Amino acid sequence: MSPVLPYKISVLVFIENAAHEQLLLLRAQQPNLGVWSPIGGKLEMATGESPFECAVRETEEETGLKITTADLHLFAMIAEKAYQGSTHWLMFLFRCKTPIAGLPADISEGKFAFFSREQIQTLDIPETDKAALWPIFDQYRDGFVALKADCTRTLIAISVEQITGLAGNT
Numbered sequence: 001m002s003p004v005l006p007y008k009i010s011v012l013v014f015i016e017n018a019a020h021e022q023l024l025l026l027r028a029q030q031p032n033l034g035v036w037s038p039i040g041g042k043l044e045m046a047t048g049e050s051p052f053e054c055a056v057r058e059t060e061e062e063t064g065l066k067i068t069t070a071d072l073h074l075f076a077m078i079a080e081k082a083y084q085g086s087t088h089w090l091m092f093l094f095r096c097k098t099p100i101a102g103l104p105a106d107i108s109e110g111k112f113a114f115f116s117r118e119q120i121q122t123l124d125i126p127e128t129d130k131a132a133l134w135p136i137f138d139q140y141r142d143g144f145v146a147l148k149a150d151c152t153r154t155l156i157a158i159s160v161e162q163i164t165g166l167a168g169n170t
Contacts, residue, residue, distance in 0.1 A: 022120060
């Protein structure tokens with residue numbers, strides 16, 4: 001039986017610079033304290049914020065990059081069951097089609113750096129990012145995929161629920 005845990009809805013936004021390096025945040029707080037991840041945050045559900053609106057807001061708040069929903073491509077939705085044993089997450093993953101000009105200033109949530117896709121493999125990143133997030137980005141960033149991840153197991157079980165659009169992009 002699955003544990004009774006809170007369910008949170010969040011977005012992650014993949015932003016790159018003109019050299020096609022990914023902008024990552026070394027997190028200074030939970031979740032994912034001390035590891036590198038794309039920017040993002042939780043939806044303001046009390047205001048009825050949509051995932052696209054949240055991605056626009058979080059992008060500006062965390063990086064200063066002003067975008068609109070037209071600058072975003074939703075490429076994945078992941079339902080994580082019992083992430084770190086404490087929360088169920090529904091995450092919307094966006095690729096920002098507008099490159100960022102420079103490295104944003106550090107924020108209370110952490111510090112930023114740019115990394116090539118190859119360098120990301122050597123970083124300290126969350127287990128689910130290594131197992132699913134980055135491979136999904138690599139394969140479906142121009143299409144769409146819906147996944148579920150069962151984090152209650154020692155070896156996270158990831159399954160595809162739907163694939164739409166292009167796959168196999170580099």
